[in-house]
Amino acid sequence: MRVSVIGCGHLGAPHAAAMAELGHEVIGVELDPEKCKALAAGVAPFYEARFGELLAAHTATGRLRFSTSMAEAADFADLHFIAVGTPLRADGRGYDTSQVIGAVEALLPLLPPRPAAIVGKSTVTVGTAARLQQIIDRFASAARVDLVWNPEFLREGHAIEDSLRPDRIVAGLSTPKARAAIEEVYAPILARGDVELIVTDPATAEVLKSAANAFLTTKISFINAMAEVCEITGADVNTVAYGIGIDKRIGHGGMRPGIGYGGGCLPKDVRAFTHRVGELGARDAHGLLTAVEHVNDGRARAAAELVEKANGGPLDGCPISFLGASFKAGTSDVRDSPALRLAERLVERGAAPVIYDPEALDAARAFHPGFSYADTVHDALQAADLVVIGTEWPQFTHDPGLPDEAAALVRRKVLVDVRNAVDAGPWLLAGWEVWQLGRRPQRPPHSAA
Ligand SMILES: NC(=O)c1ccc[n+]([C@@H]2O[C@H](COP(=O)([O-])OP(=O)(O)OC[C@H]3O[C@@H](n4cnc5c(N)ncnc54)[C@H](O)[C@@H]3O)[C@@H](O)[C@H]2O)c1
Structure with missing residues (x-):
């Protein structure tokens, strides 16, 4: 399949390399000319296991290329992944979605008159896909351009492995044509028979991603709060984490005590979700997530x-x-x-x-x-x-x-x-x-x- 990946940062560039590894012909679009030049030359602009190797191999054969031109991607591909950034707004009150909206608005008028799918991978709060659908409906006939919300769960440091062998694939969509596009692009993964494709509506896909981040951070903050209790009581938090994790309902994953979560995703995602659930009037969820952030801020x-x-x-x-x-x-x-x-x-x-x-x-x-x-x-x-x-x-x-x-x-x-x-x-x-x-x-x- 011919696919584009729009936005080639920590998520998009490894995703583009993984798509090429799955056998697709891929064009990555990256606004930053320096980053784009490095990627096009097969040189990884950041460290990520196996990424450099796949990037070099697939740029060398031409199956994977990079460009700063959205027009080139619009012309070339039938499925467009959106992997641009969703930083926090300057006031911290939710995401700045201008990169996502901007990328879709730039792509739409350039699409040739043949069916296309726009597949959002960036992390957004609930309601963003609905907003994009309105923009798509204004620009193009809905019958021609489908929107799918396909959140990404990869872990940095394991981006390639997680892209090639995801735990699950979530697709929020509303037409059979959109479903067919997702089934085609992920066919090499789905054919293995060990990865579930969860097809749902876009709002559920958005909330599912936010909820996954919220749960992970809740676990991290929980065990870190227990570390505080252990410090005061003279107990040993590593043993506590190990002992409670044996219970299958609790598990050991994400239970290592320490200095808290960080990175380009979890802190801003939890902050944006906390704000959004507060805005929506979900008071219990707001209280829970506020506590999670509070613990992390104290680490x-x-x-x-x-x-x-x-x-x-x-x-x-x-x-x-x-x-x-x-x-x-x-x-x-x-x-x-x-x-x-x-x-x-x-x-x-x-x-x-x-x-x-x-x-x-x-x-x-x-x-x-x-x-x-x-x-x-x-x-x-x-x-x-x-x-x-x-x-x-x-x-x-x-x-x-x-x-x-x-x-x-x-x-x-x-x-x-x-x-x-x-x-x-x-x-x-x-x-x-x-x-x-x-x-x-x-x-x-x-x-x-
Ligand atoms: N990094 C991760 O491990 C990860 C995991 C899951 C989800 N996500 C989500 O994926 C999204 C991207 O995250 P990231 O860490 O890759 O961010 P990033 O800032 O590293 O990359 C975003 C890239 O998009 C480029 N860009 C912005 N607008 C563009 C446009 N119109 N055309 C072409 N390129 C454009 C930027 O120059 C930048 O290189 C975020 O929503 C993030 O929450 C990231």
């Missing part, structure tokens, strides 16, 4: 307090080796990164963090030029009083050589892991204290404290 402060405790007092002038900048492991995305939120709190408290990240240094330097950075983990560790793991990259949490390597460079062997992700054993054996949220500090065998 950087809780983590900064833990660092202070681990230091044994105020952080004034304290040199900190700060490992991690991306909002989570597996991506170079630093948007709304909890790690950088904590680094900011530490600076406010007088500390001097030096940040290292295996993939996100360029992005962090570009978006947060005020911090100090090191180009290698070795440089970041030099003469630190504390080591803070801000992002759960496996090379920080599970490299058995790091505790000894770090021990030779730092001034004090104190590790603060605000993701509760570290395998503490090798650190303790190498003589480190290990501090995690909602847990008692772990001290090396034979230490005096």
